[in-house]
Amino acid sequence: MSNLKEIFVKTDKCTGCNTCKIACAVEHSRSKNLFAAIHETPRPVSRVYVEWLPGNTKVPVLCRHCEDAPCVNACISGAITRSELDTVMTDTDKCIGCWTCVMVCPYGVIGRDKTLAKAYRCDRCPDLEVPACVASCPTNALVYDTVDSFSKIRRKIASKELITREGV
Amino acid sequence: MGTQYVIVGGSAAGMAAAHTIRKKDSSGIITVLSNEKTAPYFRPMIPYIINGKKQVSDIGLSGKGMFTAKGIDVRTAAAVVSVDTAGKTVKTGSDENVPYDKILFATGSRPYMPETVNGLEAPGVFSLKTVADAVAMADRSRKTDHAVMLGGGILNLKAAFALLEKKIKVTLVVYSPEVLSQLMDPEDAFLVRKALDTAGLSILTGCSATDIITDTDGVCAVALDNGKELPCRMVCVGKGVIPNTDFLHGSDIKIDRGIIADTTTACSVKDTFAAGDVAVTYDSATGEKTVTALWTNAVEMGICAGLNMAGINTRYSGTLGIMNATQVANEPFVSMGIVHTKDKDVETHIKTSNNTYRKIVFNKKGTCLVGALFIGDITNAGMYRYVIREKKPIAGIKSHLINHTLHYGHFM
Numbered sequence: 001m002s003n004l005k006e007i008f009v010k011t012d013k014c015t016g017c018n019t020c021k022i023a024c025a026v027e028h029s030r031s032k033n034l035f036a037a038i039h040e041t042p043r044p045v046s047r048v049y050v051e052w053l054p055g056n057t058k059v060p061v062l063c064r065h066c067e068d069a070p071c072v073n074a075c076i077s078g079a080i081t082r083s084e085l086d087t088v089m090t091d092t093d094k095c096i097g098c099w100t101c102v103m104v105c106p107y108g109v110i111g112r113d114k115t116l117a118k119a120y121r122c123d124r125c126p127d128l129e130v131p132a133c134v135a136s137c138p139t140n141a142l143v144y145d146t147v148d149s150f151s152k153i154r155r156k157i158a159s160k161e162l163i164t165r166e167g168v
Numbered sequence: 169m170g171t172q173y174v175i176v177g178g179s180a181a182g183m184a185a186a187h188t189i190r191k192k193d194s195s196g197i198i199t200v201l202s203n204e205k206t207a208p209y210f211r212p213m214i215p216y217i218i219n220g221k222k223q224v225s226d227i228g229l230s231g232k233g234m235f236t237a238k239g240i241d242v243r244t245a246a247a248v249v250s251v252d253t254a255g256k257t258v259k260t261g262s263d264e265n266v267p268y269d270k271i272l273f274a275t276g277s278r279p280y281m282p283e284t285v286n287g288l289e290a291p292g293v294f295s296l297k298t299v300a301d302a303v304a305m306a307d308r309s310r311k312t313d314h315a316v317m318l319g320g321g322i323l324n325l326k327a328a329f330a331l332l333e334k335k336i337k338v339t340l341v342v343y344s345p346e347v348l349s350q351l352m353d354p355e356d357a358f359l360v361r362k363a364l365d366t367a368g369l370s371i372l373t374g375c376s377a378t379d380i381i382t383d384t385d386g387v388c389a390v391a392l393d394n395g396k397e398l399p400c401r402m403v404c405v406g407k408g409v410i411p412n413t414d415f416l417h418g419s420d421i422k423i424d425r426g427i428i429a430d431t432t433t434a435c436s437v438k439d440t441f442a443a444g445d446v447a448v449t450y451d452s453a454t455g456e457k458t459v460t461a462l463w464t465n466a467v468e469m470g471i472c473a474g475l476n477m478a479g480i481n482t483r484y485s486g487t488l489g490i491m492n493a494t495q496v497a498n499e500p501f502v503s504m505g506i507v508h509t510k511d512k513d514v515e516t517h518i519k520t521s522n523n524t525y526r527k528i529v530f531n532k533k534g535t536c537l538v539g540a541l542f543i544g545d546i547t548n549a550g551m552y553r554y555v556i557r558e559k560k561p562i563a564g565i566k567s568h569l570i571n572h573t574l575h576y577g578h579f580m
């Protein structure tokens with residue numbers, strides 16, 4: 001198991017405020033400034049998607065950087081590779097906009113830059129200590145952690161809840 | 169000494185298998201025998217060699233995508249001419265015998281050259297399959313002001329656009345009533361057709377070539393069955409492909425159209441496997457036997473073969489005979505599973521707008537998604553593929569499938 005950090009989603013904490021989407025788009029803009037970014041062409045876009053489910057559940061979805069990633073295997077131009085940070089990256093120079101990755105991604109998290117005809121996705125903000133979406137989330141619904149540490153904390157919370165419920 | 173793996177063919181399936189084996193077996197000896205002179209490359213990229221956007225060195229496979237393993241002996245210009253499954257050796261064109269413990273046949277396919285057209289051997293007549301073909305086409309294109317493409321499939325369209333970008337007039341001659349007939353019904357194709365027409369491609373449908381007419385400089389015209397003659401200096405044939413199985417004639421490997429592979433990609437003789445264009449596999453949407461000619465399928469099947477060869481028993485999940493994504497003339501489209509619905513007993517939902525077309529196909533009872541065609545807007549196509557391939561229950565999501573509001577949350 002990888003000891004590198006990943007982005008985890010806690011759907012119970014997400015209020016659907018879309019702050020993550022704005023932070024993501026700004027981080028992937030040329031100016032990296034909200035007020036300048038909205039005037040850029042093409043307009044910067046988010047690589048995080050916040051979906052809605054009946055029962056008013058909000059589901060932030062983003063590239064999972066799958067261990068056995070279908071997009072890596074499917075890419076016909078060799079543009080998609082796994083980085084040293086264990087992320088799945090699309091090399092924009094090599095991408096030819098054939099959209100085979102879009103066709104095989106079961107999460108629907110690969111976007112299409114229609115102006116440049118290039119695919120884009122979450123890159124976990126390699127220049128930042130903490131990805132922009134996680135840093136901006138006001139309810140801590142997005143967590144940047146290792147699998148080990150995240151599951152340990154979740155287990156602790158779950159057992160605490162269990163104990164409280166049982167009134168021990 | 170480790171296991172001797174021999175892989176016949178150095179393209180998608182063969183190289184995917186080689187790299188998969190290396191990741192699972194660090195001591196085995198992996199030898200890839202390729203009949204091409206060029207080191208393995210991303211074959212779907214060859215149209216970019218024609219228009220000069222890429223050089224041969226740009227499209228090499230090694231080190232990119234899943235092809236990152238080391239210690240694979242790739243021998244180029246090493247065509248295999250026969251296989252001795254009893255003695256477990258293969259013979260190459262230079263009469264070298266290569267022994268194996270386990271062997272993968274990934275010899276791919278070659279272009280089908282229709283016998284109904286006379287003179288296809290003339291200089292200036294091509295079919296785009298290898299880097300060498302692309303280089304030769306680029307060369308010929310310098311003295312061409314009009315090229316005629318025979319066949320309206322995706323590869324010919326890509327080649328046509330590569331030539332159009334070089335300011336060469338291009339005429340596409342299609343026997344079917346519309347282009348891309350393998351990937352959609354004629355009625356589905358109007359948006360793509362409009363984009364092709366706008367881009368300046370001349371398209372003649374419902375007719376086919378009968379003769380290639382030549383002069384001292386090779387092809388100078390194409391004669392059609394409607395009596396017309398198209399003067400041109402270049403012809404590209406894109407009429408489908410046939411599996412390369414000739415080297416197995418006289419062997420005990422079972423062949424029917426292609427090499428018969430079971431659900432673990434194994435052939436009829438122990439320790440032999442087949443993957444890619446040459447293999448007969450099954451369609452997960454129709455359940456029928458199928459031969460496909462798709463890079464993505466070949467890689468997936470090659471990975472499965474590699475795992476089985478390395479001793480990790482893995483079932484091949486089958487392919488969708490139709491599974492294409494691409495963009496031609498700025499029009500993106502995805503076609504997957506059963507998309508030809510004319511006179512077919514299926515439940516079809518079509519939604520169109522000015523610049524999008526979507527066709528969603530369910531089985532007769534409407535209980536299972538079997539196909540999807542997206543033109544213009546291909547958002548979330550991968551989720552549809554997932555539902556088709558895994559035969560996911562659709563009871564709770566059918567309206568989302570039809571209205572294109574499906575998202576990952578619906579699978580949670």
